Amino acid sequence: MEHPGFFERAGPYALSEVATAAGAEIANGADPAVKIDDVRPLFEAGPSHISFIDNKKYLTQLDATKAGACLVIPAIADRVPAGTTALITKQPYHGFARALALFYPAAMQPMVATAGAPPVDPTAVLEAGVMIEPGAVIGREAQIGAGTRIAAGAVIGARVTIGRDCFIGPLATVTHALVGDRVIIHSGVRIGQDGFGFAMGRTGHLKVPQIGRVIIQDDVEIGANTTIDRGALKDTIIGEGSKIDNLVQIGHNVIIGRHCVIVSMCGISGSTELGDFVVMGGQSGTVGHIKIGSGAQVGGASHPTHDVPPGARYFGTPAKPLRESAREQAMIKRLVARDKDSYEDGTPEPEEG
Template sequence: MPDPRFFETLSPLSVADLAARVGGTVERGGERMVRSVAPLSSAGEGAIAFLGDRKFAKALAETRADCVITPAEAVAAAPSGSAVISHRTPQAAWAQASAMLHRTIALDRAASASEAAEDDTLVIEPGVILGQGVRIGRGSRIGANTVIGPGVQIGRDCVIGSNVSVGFALIGDRVKLYAGARIGEAGFGATGTATGVMDIPQLGRVILQDGVTVGANSCIDRGAYDDTVIGENTKIDNLVMVGHNCVIGRNCLLVANTGISGSVTVGDNVIFGGKAGIGDHITIGEGARVAAGAGVLADIPAGETWSGYPARPIRQFLRETVWLAKQAASRKGPRES
């Protein structure tokens, strides 16, 4: 279930009603009621999940969701205890269901500093807006014109710079967010439909653990359903992008212009050089190093240093670079030499 501090859960719907609204076909269990959405792996009683790719067939077989949305050819693979809706575009149907069952809590009314503060050591600079349910620990400072969305929790001795926006987030102690940082915006999720591309509601959170620093104008997206997590004491430079569902370990360094796509898992003590780019659903092992400008398209084992595009182990990259330079030099014509 999405965190009730950030998302309102609406009235439940029957499977038959929901299928009619999303343009699907009820295969079984039309009378069953659903009240939330979830991924196949974590769905339980009252939840609806979907199969968007055959590689998740095992997760479909093991899901405990009360209802699943699948392509017509995968209906037989759904668990016998689940209601089933068949649909040509299951992910799009699930996204529509998300919007029918959950709604973000809007910043309709601001809270006062006294409502949000743990004690009178909190400093609120001019122009700050605090949503309902915000809680901020002692010794923290919120910079001018910053917006803290409803339900956000901020720990003690934090420094939030000016013109920062924070939403859908749980923030530990001694966290620093420099000017213009954007924490908890919707992750980049979209799917195709018969009428074009549609956004997928993002129902997760951002968790910044103790001692995290986020540089100016950097962005950390909230999870699509699970959380985006930045581990303890990790330091993020200016102009860095961290996509939804990423889990970044402790004591990592992300240098300026690094871009990390969605659902990347990073171990502790990893360093990313400037302008490193990481593809989605990649795992980077503990203590690895990613050189500046590298484009990572495959998992990196623990302790290794990778460089180049596509990135590969640095010794291999250097050997290939030297070989290529020698080949180019050997092919110079008389006029070039």
Template sequence: MPDTRFFQTLPSLTVAELAAQIGGAVERGGDRSIASVAPLSSADRGAIAFLGDRKFANALAQTQAGCVIVPPEAVEAAPAEASVIVSRTPQASWAKASLLLHRAITLDTAITPQDAAEDDSVVIEPGVVLGTGVRIGRGSRICANTVIGPGVQIGRDCVIGSNVTVSFALIGDRVKLYAGARIGEAGFGATGTAAGVMDIPQLGRVILQDGVTVGANSCIDRGAYDDTVIGENTKIDNLVMVGHNCVIGRNCLLVANTGISGSVTVGDNVIFGGKAGIGDHITIGEGARVAAGAGVLADIPAGETWSGYPARPIRQFLRETVWLAKQASAKKAPKES
């Protein structure tokens, strides 16, 4: 269930009612009541999930979801106890169900600094807007013209810079967000429908653990359903992008212009050089290093240093670079008369 501090849960619908509104056909169990959406792996009997790719067939077989949305060829693989909706675009149908069952809480009303602050040591500069349910720990400072969305929790001794936006987020102690940072915006998720491409609702959160620093104009997207997590004491430079569902370990360094795609898992003590780019659903082991400008398209084992595009172990990259340089020099050498 999405966090109720950030998302309103709307009235339940039956499977038949959902199918009629999301462009699917009921295969069985149309009378079952559904209250929420969830992934296959974490859904319960009151939730609806979907199969979008055959590689998740095992998750479909093991799911506890009350209802599953599947393509026609996967009906027989659905658990016998689950209701089934058939759709040729399961992810799009699930996204439509999300909009029918959950709604983000918007900043319709603001609260006073006195309502949000733990005590008088909290400093709220001019122009700050605080949504309903915001809590700010003692010793923290919120700088001018920053917007803190409904339900956000900020720990103690934090500094939130000017013109920052924070939403759908839980922030630990001693966190620094520099000017223009964007925390908790919707992740980049889209899927095809018969009418064209549609956005997939993002129902997760951002969790910044103690001691995290986020540089100016950097963006950390909230999870699509699970959380985006930045581990303790990780330091993020200016102009860095962290996509939805990423889990970044402790004591990591992300240098300027690094871009990390969605659902990347990073171990502790990892360093990313400037302009490093990481593909989605990649795992980077503890203590690894990614050289500046590298394009990572495969998992990196713990402790290794990778460079180049596509990135590979640095010794291999250097050998290939030297070989190419020798070949180029040989071709340019003058021929003997």
């Protein structure tokens, strides 16, 4: 059976209503009565959906989109393909945030458990052998598989699905998530909170509703006090067998492949993709929207700012291939040693300024 989702969608709305909510103008010749029933990314949108573009690097996706309407800046309104209505605005991302709030009004304060319900909601489905320790809360329509243990003080949100033989540690929270079998989630982990999404502006920053999920596949282990944000429109995904240490931050829309190792205090920015068997060293991190190829290794305290090829070993900030980084470090060391020797020989130090 298909999962019912974590947010109730309002609408459909007439195109004119969506445009008004988004603060946009409908391009000439469009039918303002056309119905729009959801918000989707450019590459997924269909004739009844609205999308947006605010970065020219996605123009190829705009060219191919099947969206019924798209929020665009005036300069690219003529680029919108036939069959898609341009909604013209100087701030497409702001308009997108307002459109999301129109269709998903509850997304800003998602429900975890029903007020006044017992700790284990009567609509939750627990298979035989599930162990619920004192103080745990199980939200409405949650599903928990046989042999899973929910430790004291843990919170399982509404409609969350947890597989068999899992362990959810004390005071952990799991919301907006689908969790596989044999998953270990240690104490204090936070899974499924909204991602860090804001439409920036000179007069303030508009919060963008996050309506995606977190998908955690089989045999994943997640260390204490790690946080994994739910996706904005699509899902945040943790691949089968991956091991995540304590105090790791994983942003919205991140995709982590199978059997990756993410060491403590690592930060992975939104929409980054890791292939299979990637290793991220302690205190490393990435910028958003890059890809780390399968089998790649990123050294401790290193920070890639561009795609990393499969099987590569990168080190430093900004991260570079290991040999290149090592040569640079060796050269700097030789230069420092040479300058030190010259000072000790009586050569006056250069004057500052």
